[in-house]
Every structure is written in C-alpha cells, then in structure tokens.
C-alpha cells in the first residue's frame with residue numbers, strides 16, 4: 561500500500577493537505593520522495609526551516625543533545641540548551657526584549673501573551689486585526705480571523721476579543737483603490753471609533769498584531785501603522801503584542817520586523833524558525849513585565865525542550881554566521897525578478913514582498929491551486945495563503961542557492977503561463 565493510502569486510512573481527515581507527496585528525506589533546499597524524485601522546497605515546511613533541511617550543524621546539535629539529555633522539563637531543573645538559547649536571543653532581539661518563557665508552538669506562545677497581558681494590566685479586552693492568524697488552539701483561534709473556517713462550529717470562543725481592520729488595500733471594501741498608507745489611516749480611524757463605541761480604552765489589555773499578515777495573505781503593514789498603534793497603546797495603557805511567529809529570524813528581512821521598522825513591542829511571540837525544525841515557541845518581554853506575572857500561574861511540561869532548544873540555537877547561529885538576515889531581501893528580490901514575466905498578467909492582482917516572504921495574489925483559489933499544482937508537476941513545491949487561498953506564497957530557505965531559486969520560480973512561471981484559458985478571469 562502506498563504511503564498516501566496508509567495515511568488516508570489512519571490519519572484524521574480534519575487536517576487540510578496541500579499535497580500528498582510521500583517523503584523519504586530532506587536535503588538542503590530539496591525534498592526527496594520515497595521513489596527518488598527531487599522536489600525544490602519553496603515552503604520551508606510553512607516558514608520553518610530557514611537554513612534548509614538537515615543542515616549538518618543543526619543535525620549535529622540535535623544528535624549531541626539527544627544523547628545527553630532529551631527531557632527534564634524547564635520547571636524541574638535547569639539545563640544549558642534552554643539558557644543558552646535565551647542568552648543568544650537576547651543578543652539579536654530588540655533592546656529590552658530580555659526575558660523568555662519557552663513553549664511548544666506558536667499557538668501556545670500567543671495564549672501565553674493573552675494571559676500575561678491580562679494578568680499584568682488587570683484588563684480583559686484584546687484587539688486583534690482582521691486577516692490575522694495566531695493559531696488553532698481555542699484561545700488562539702479566538703484571535704484568528706484569516707478564514708472563518710478556523711472558527712466555524714466551535715461555539716463561543718474567548719470573550720472580550722475585538723477585531724479591528726488591517727491595512728490590506730486589495731481586500732478593502734472602500735473604493736476607489738488606495739495605497740497601504742491611506743488604508744492604514746482609515747484603519748486607525750476605525751480603531752478610534754472602536755474605542756469610542758465598543759471597547760472602553762481602560763478595558764483594553766493588548767493589541768495583538770502580525771506585522772505582516774502571514775496565513776492571511778502575506779500583507780505587510782506599513783511601518784507608520786505599527787508606529788501609530790504603538791502610540792495608541794501607550795495612550796490608553798494597553799500592551800502591544802507583535803506576533804512574529806512567521807516573520808522573525810530573517811524571514812521578514814530583519815531579525816524581527818519590529819526592529820526593521822523601529823517599533824517597540826511590549827511582547828514578542830516567536831515560534832516556527834525558532835526551533836529550526838523542532839517544535840518550539842517563546843514569549844519574550846522585558847523582565848519588568850514578566851515580574852508582573854505571578855510565579856506558577858503559567859507553565860508547560862515540554863516547553864523549551866532541550867533538543868528543540870539545541871536545534872534552535874544551532875539554526876540561529878548558522879543564520880548569524882552566514883549573514884542570512886541580510887540575504888533575505890536579496891532572496892525576495894530574486895523571486896520578484898523571476899516573476900516579472902507574469903507581473904502584468906490580468907489574473908495577477910498584486911505581487912508583494914518583504915524580506916524573503918513573497919506573495920503573488922491571484923484572482924481566485926482555482927487559479928492559485930492550478931498554478932501551484934502545475935509547479936509541483938515541475939518539481940517545485942509551493943503553498944497558498946489568503947482568506948480564499950488566492951495567494952501563492954514563496955518561502956524559500958534563506959540559504960538557497962541562487963540558481964535553484966531562479967529555476968524554481970521559473971517552474972512556477974511556466975506553470976502559470978500554461979494554465980488553460982478556461983481558468984476564470986478577473987471580472
């Protein structure tokens with residue numbers, strides 16, 4: 561029986577599947593299937609593996625740590641990998657982001673951010689942004705509005721969550737078409753209206769925002785919007801939580817987008833690339849804020865597991881040694897150059913990029929799924945995002961060889977050009 565047939569028999573159909581590729585192993589930017597096919601991975605396992613698969617330094621760190629200490633729990637005893645990762649992160653994150661609580665995933669880091677914000681401010685309200693994705697656990701799903709499907713059928717979620725608009729001009733109902741700065745101004749007006757009509761400012765514990773919508777479509781917020789949000793948060797005594805789970809460690813073109821845009825968060829949430837392929841999340845905040853979080857009111861058995869921390873530290877060291885944060889913009893530029901032949905196609909609504917996050921927003925899901933399927937036929941793995949899966953996203957490893965990257969994007973372009981004319985065109 562094939563791997564796919566076996567998987568279909570025993571794994572829950574609740575999981576969405578971008579593909580059913582049967583994998584044997586990963587090697588740098590490449591995936592190798594059980595029948596020996598080599599596929600270029602432009603997904604990084606949903607924005608996780610920034611230095612590619614099975615990087616020798618990461619594998620060595622994982623093997624050594626597994627042979628020394630695989631688990632003890634950060635609350636039971638202290639161990640080097642956990643503390644060393646926190647120390648390294650202190651050196652690369654924005655000033656003041658100096659104290660860490662490790663978790664297992666992004667959703668857990670977000671849940672922790674809600675808990676800390678509520679404890680520290682004594683307020684309950686949380687303002688999130690339409691199109692945001694913060695995870696699938698019940699609390700995180702309460703904050704997630706990238707697709708209604710993530711909330712459908714789950715009944716009442718977390719109370720006191722309010723949704724503000726995110727500056728996403730293409731999705732904005734207001735006409736005529738306007739740019740991101742104009743859209744941001746309108747969003748800020750809406751936030752002021754929310755504070756006047758729906759949620760009293762003194763009830764707001766935190767704003768929680770992705771500086772670049774990830775699952776929501778790879779949409780960067782203008783720096784001016786984030787800076788203005790910082791001012792609103794300060795004015796009303798709320799915290800600013802920046803969810804950099806998808807954007808940090810080079811992906812958004814800086815160690816963090818917060819730092820790139822010069823905006824100071826009160827809390828950063830991290831995951832994905834943080835563990836270099838092992839499950840790991842973190843909540844980061846200044847020590848003074850952590851000190852307002854009573855000891856013993858939050859914790860985790862596995863959070864900050866030794867092997868995950870060793871993997872994460874080795875990965876971040878490779879990023880630093882190889883100057884991969886600085887390379888991210890170039891990676892994005894190369895993808896954009898290779899996309900030029902389709903940039904003016906009438907089915908391409910917009911090409912966006914920040915760092916090594918590149919989006920091709922198409923008319924609809926039928927077009928994006930057909931283009932991605934065509935790319936896979938050409939041995940290039942891509943995935944979609946956006947409220948209707950209408951966006952094809954490119955998430956290459958930060959150390960991908962230029963030649964591989966160019967060929968990979970050309971594979972997508974050739975698949976896109978080969979789409980049958982019957983594919984629905986924009987109205």
Ligand SMILES: Cc1ncc(COP(=O)(O)O)c(C=O)c1O
Nearest residue numbers: 665666667693694695774805806
């Ligand atoms: C910005 C952002 N926040 C939170 C999450 C949830 O992370 P996890 O899937 O590790 O729970 C994701 C995952 O895609 C994400 O992109």
